[in-house]
Amino acid sequence: MNTHERSSFSKEHKNNIRAALKRFSNTRIEQKIVVELKRRGVKFEQNVGVSSIKNVDFYLPKQNVVIECNSCFYHACLEHGHPAYHQYARTDDAADTRVLEKHGYNVFRFWEHEINASVEKRVNQIENETRN
């Protein structure tokens, strides 16, 4: 068990750091999502607080979908992430997803490498899984 991940930082301090890193690292993958959603004429809001729960990367009002883009490094994807981030990043992400789902949102969390491989596939997945 790696004990590295539980630092002495407060939760708030950690969240501030992560928010700043996220803003810095996510711009490029978020831009790919923006282009694809616009191409399909899907209505969306970006960096928006949903029901004052938290700030999410994208919200699609018609589908009630939340999209979160996880940078491989800072959200600690198993292939490309930094081992020191693995435990707490993944735990925090899972907790966020549960809160959002509890409030009725359809949550899609994509890795940077998934978006880079095919943003089209990711948006197809959203459309397929939210089709009534």
Ligand SMILES: [Zn+2]
């Ligand atoms: Zn990755």
